[in-house]
Amino acid sequence: MPMRDIASLVFSAGLLFLLLVIGAELALGHPDMRVGAEYLRVAGPELGAANIVTAILAGYRGFDTLGELSILFAAATAASLVLGHRRADARRDPPGGLVLSAGADLLFPLLLVVGIFIVVHGHLTPGGGFQGGVILAAAFFVALLANPARTLNHALLGWIEGLAGAAFILIGLWALVEDGHFLTPLLPLGTMGELVSAGTLPLLSVAIGLKVGAELAGLLAHLADTEAPDR
Amino acid sequence: MLTWIALVIVVVMLVAAVLVLTLRSFVAAVAATAVVGLALSVLYVLLQAPDVAMTEAAVGAGLSGVILALALRRLGLWQLDDGDAVVLKPASGRAGAGGDADA
Amino acid sequence: MIPLSLETVSYAGAIGLVVIGGLGLVICNHLFRMLLALAMAESGANLLLVLTGFRDGAIAPIIGYGPAGAPLVDPLPQVLVLTAIVIGVGVQALAVAVLVRVYRSYGTLDMRELRRRMEGEIAAAAGIAAPGSAQAPLGQRPLPPVPDYELVRRSAPVRERGA
Numbered sequence: 001m002p003m004r005d006i007a008s009l010v011f012s013a014g015l016l017f018l019l020l021v022i023g024a025e026l027a028l029g030h031p032d033m034r035v036g037a038e039y040l041r042v043a044g045p046e047l048g049a050a051n052i053v054t055a056i057l058a059g060y061r062g063f064d065t066l067g068e069l070s071i072l073f074a075a076a077t078a079a080s081l082v083l084g085h086r087r088a089d090a091r092r093d094p095p096g097g098l099v100l101s102a103g104a105d106l107l108f109p110l111l112l113v114v115g116i117f118i119v120v121h122g123h124l125t126p127g128g129g130f131q132g133g134v135i136l137a138a139a140f141f142v143a144l145l146a147n148p149a150r151t152l153n154h155a156l157l158g159w160i161e162g163l164a165g166a167a168f169i170l171i172g173l174w175a176l177v178e179d180g181h182f183l184t185p186l187l188p189l190g191t192m193g194e195l196v197s198a199g200t201l202p203l204l205s206v207a208i209g210l211k212v213g214a215e216l217a218g219l220l221a222h223l224a225d226t227e228a229p230d231r
Numbered sequence: 232m233l234t235w236i237a238l239v240i241v242v243v244m245l246v247a248a249v250l251v252l253t254l255r256s257f258v259a260a261v262a263a264t265a266v267v268g269l270a271l272s273v274l275y276v277l278l279q280a281p282d283v284a285m286t287e288a289a290v291g292a293g294l295s296g297v298i299l300a301l302a303l304r305r306l307g308l309w310q311l312d313d314g315d316a317v318v319l320k321p322a323s324g325r326a327g328a329g330g331d332a333d334a
Numbered sequence: 335m336i337p338l339s340l341e342t343v344s345y346a347g348a349i350g351l352v353v354i355g356g357l358g359l360v361i362c363n364h365l366f367r368m369l370l371a372l373a374m375a376e377s378g379a380n381l382l383l384v385l386t387g388f389r390d391g392a393i394a395p396i397i398g399y400g401p402a403g404a405p406l407v408d409p410l411p412q413v414l415v416l417t418a419i420v421i422g423v424g425v426q427a428l429a430v431a432v433l434v435r436v437y438r439s440y441g442t443l444d445m446r447e448l449r450r451r452m453e454g455e456i457a458a459a460a461g462i463a464a465p466g467s468a469q470a471p472l473g474q475r476p477l478p479p480v481p482d483y484e485l486v487r488r489s490a491p492v493r494e495r496g497a
């Protein structure tokens with residue numbers, strides 16, 4: 001289809017030109033950081049978190065993060081809704097064999113520890129609720145892939161997810177009552193670099209991690225928990 | 232030095248991105264998207280964004296590939312040839328018949 | 335000549351990803367491949383965002399990671415991209431679920447075929463002949479396919495020689 005090829009070439013050339021123009025305007029390598037510089041200056045003393053990315057994510061932009069969490073929740077719910085329920089008579093996949101199941105058994109505790117470490121140390125090292133949550137979901141899903149006869153408890157996942165989301169909002173409401181602002185970091189800051197420091201940031205991080213992990217694990221289990229295609 | 236590492240990674244990433252569109256097998260295309268994700272996560276490390284690199288490595292190279300692979304199985308596309316990639320060379324048939332008529 | 339530095343190289347990568355992804359969205363006919371192309375365009379946009387916060391010679395925005403007083407990169411784009419990636423995977427899962435649904439209903443994911451079947455379904459529901467069928471009114475009937483003279487002329491002598 002020559003007409004279509006010409007159209008797509010014109011389209012991509014236009015896109016390229018547009019992006020190049022935008023790029024010429026950007027001061028690559030020398031951004032004028034207005035908000036960013038202020039965050040960098042203030043975040044350490046104010047929130048007591050060594051990792052400024054997590055400090056912004058949960059501290060200054062906690063409300064934003066709540067919105068992101070609800071988008072993720074809506075997407076996961078809609079996906080489960082569209083996929084529908086599994087038929088009762090559908091056959092399951094056979095278990096994955098010795099190598100796969102032994103590897104999964106070996107990998108599961110490792111992934112679990114790494115995920116929990118990343119969630120809990122979010123305010124000190126790179127990491128936080130989102131990254132750790134994804135790794136936690138992967139840990140549970142690897143076990144499920146190796147042995148499809150095992151199933152994740154969807155009711156339990158729903159409870160974890162709901163409680164984590166409620167905890168996030170409750171911490172925010174507590175700050176609202178205490179300080180007058182939703183999701184303001186509370187609690188004493190402690191010394192920077194210790195595990196128990198930075199006030200409520202680690203708590204929010206754990207809530208995010210549990211919610212993201214439960215959501216994605218449930219979603220993956222739902223996608224995997226499939227009838228074999230009948231065609 | 233960092234620039235050259237970045238150059239190699241970007242080249243690998245763009246080649247993988249083109250392969251996503253041109254590979255005929257969907258399984259291979261999904262694997263190529265995972266390669267793109269992996270290269271991106273290395274690039275994020277070079278750009279001093281360890282948090283983003285960690286997320287991209289877990290999501291782009293892992294979870295997203297798993298989701299797409301599960302979808303392939305469920306859509307019945309888990310096979311080696313489907314015949315719907317962008318074909319770069321002209322299809323053998325009418326287009327080729329006129330050109331090498333004398334050969 | 336553009337200087338070869340980490341920023342320009344990454345910038346080329348980001349633009350390349352966005353353009354390849356956009357091109358794939360336009361060219362490809364298969365819905366699943368369009369989903370892959372969309373994911374790539376999204377990754378390119380994320381890379382571009384992170385790149386806007388990069389500073390020459392700066393280190394990652396973690397206090398105590400480098401020497402004290404060293405410049406740190408802008409953390410704000412990193413925060414935005416961090417959440418965007420996770421949201422992206424959720425949206426991708428939703429798109430996959432919709433694709434599964436479409437495949438169950440129509441039995442195909444090819445755009446052209448999908449369009450034909452949907453048009454046929456709409457026409458059947460409306461009680462009129464499907465476009466392109468022999469029962470359509472004369473003006474809307476597709477023209478008969480043009481015979482391939484090239485092929486006819488080429489194949490004719492071959493058959494003669496064989497006989």
